[in-house]
Amino acid sequence: MVFRCQRDSWARQFATRVVSCREAELRPESGGEPMRGFQVVLEDTILFPEGGGQPDDRGLIGAVPVLRVTRRGAEAVHFVETALEPGSAVLLSLDWERRFDHMQQHSGQHLITAIAEQMFGFKTTSWELGRQQSVIELDTPSMTTEQMEALEQSVNEKIRERIPVTVRELAADDPEVETVRSRGLPGDHTGPVRVVDIEGIDSNMCCGTHVSNLSDLQVIKLICTEKGKKNKTNLVFLAGNRVLKSVEQSHRTEKALTSLLKNGPGEHVEAVKRLQSSVKLLQKNNLNLLRDIAVLIARDFKSKPVQSPLFVLHRKEGDSEFMNIIANEIGKEGGRAAGRQRSWEARPLPGQGNQDESSRRSASSAPGIHQSTNR
Numbered sequence: 001m002v003f004r005c006q007r008d009s010w011a012r013q014f015a016t017r018v019v020s021c022r023e024a025e026l027r028p029e030s031g032g033e034p035m036r037g038f039q040v041v042l043e044d045t046i047l048f049p050e051g052g053g054q055p056d057d058r059g060l061i062g063a064v065p066v067l068r069v070t071r072r073g074a075e076a077v078h079f080v081e082t083a084l085e086p087g088s089a090v091l092l093s094l095d096w097e098r099r100f101d102h103m104q105q106h107s108g109q110h111l112i113t114a115i116a117e118q119m120f121g122f123k124t125t126s127w128e129l130g131r132q133q134s135v136i137e138l139d140t141p142s143m144t145t146e147q148m149e150a151l152e153q154s155v156n157e158k159i160r161e162r163i164p165v166t167v168r169e170l171a172a173d174d175p176e177v178e179t180v181r182s183r184g185l186p187g188d189h190t191g192p193v194r195v196v197d198i199e200g201i202d203s204n205m206c207c208g209t210h211v212s213n214l215s216d217l218q219v220i221k222l223i224c225t226e227k228g229k230k231n232k233t234n235l236v237f238l239a240g241n242r243v244l245k246s247v248e249q250s251h252r253t254e255k256a257l258t259s260l261l262k263n264g265p266g267e268h269v270e271a272v273k274r275l276q277s278s279v280k281l282l283q284k285n286n287l288n289l290l291r292d293i294a295v296l297i298a299r300d301f302k303s304k305p306v307q308s309p310l311f312v313l314h315r316k317e318g319d320s321e322f323m324n325i326i327a328n329e330i331g332k333e334g335g336r337a338a339g340r341q342r343s344w345e346a347r348p349l350p351g352q353g354n355q356d357e358s359s360r361r362s363a364s365s366a367p368g369i370h371q372s373t374n375r
Contacts, residue, residue: 001074001191002169005046005057009103009209014046014092018084026068026079037067037081045069046092048099049076053127054106054208058095074191099209101241105134107165107198107210108155108220108239112136114181114202115154116235120147125232133223133242136235143225143233152222158201162215168195180205219243294322298329 004014019041025034040061049071050056056069061080068079084090106129113124113136122138169192170177180195182205196206198214211217221243223236238246254265261271301311311330315322 002194003046003048003076004044005048005209006167006194006207008046009099010212011046012094012096014044016042016044016090016092018086018088018090019043020086021084024079035067035081037079038083040078040080040084041075042078042090042092045076045078046094047076047078048102048209052106052206052208053109054102054129057099057102060093061090102129103209103211104217104240105129105242106206106208107196107214108217108237109134109136110196110202110204110206110210111155111158111198111214111217112151112220112222112235112237114198114204115158116151118201119151119154122233133236133238135226136237137228138233138235140233141231143235148222148225148235152220155220158198159214159217159219162213163201164199164213165210166197166199166212167210168197169193170195177205179203216240221246290317290322291325294318294325295329298326301326301330 004011021038021040023036024039025036027034042061047057047059047066047069048054049069051071057066059066061078061084064080064082064084066078066080070077070079109124109127109129113127116122116124116136116138120140120143122140122143124136125139126137128135172191172193174193177193177195180203193205194207195203196208196210197203218240221238223238226234226236228234254268257268258265261268263271297313301307311326313326
């Protein structure tokens, strides 16, 4: 079955009727306990059920939020928390911002896939429409920076040419079905086959929702490539409003860095490098000073005519190495002390990890030194 959302991707409201409503459970995408509710089937729907790499839509049935839409054979199943009366007339309202974002990313993927194959012979083996960015898996072990730049330039030229995007429905036994690009139909598919055409560029079997003209994509930005599975390459991209949001976020970050670093955007990287070098040097100097202090504390303790059987020291910037230096210095000439870790507020210095095995052995083997742990 082809749903109303597939025949008219731009419809934002739609009047229909409830066919059935039955109790069900929904497992949240983030995990956790199942949510109790109802599965509602309508005569038709403008809410797209997930499929073809595209997530499902959100919206309202009347005033009732739709939390998930899935396909079950020829039916679109809407999960809601409130029961709806079968046979009742309802008004569907679409979360348009989510839908239009999905349309831009999905049509963008079709365009990138078609041009990548035309220019370099890179076939698309899968894709994912993510919440922040989308990924196309290309059947190539690598993609050069020059190839990515040429591909980005070409797809944006097509967008500026305002090329139409149309949807056709073919009978499943139509010979033309065999000529369009496809990764195959679902095993439970029924009804006509949808073909999405980008005029003069691509014909692709697809169940998703799409823009009607490439100009609706606004712009495409290829972000990077990553090593994929089985000797393939993942191409990360943004389309449409996601590009604008990314630019806005980058601008805010750049503005904040300009204020903090007191220089222009072109000098930010060098300024951060200088700061990193200064911090490393300060950390090294601080560590050396702390070690010298530990040695002096231990020698001061040993120089006393009468040594206490118990050595207690509280120093918030001390750590396990600081404690071990003191213990080792006291133990060198047989002094007696009991190191009590509970008297310390140990905070590791930046860049330091836990006490290593050799330092633990050294401290624990020093004459008259005992280490205890907090309990």
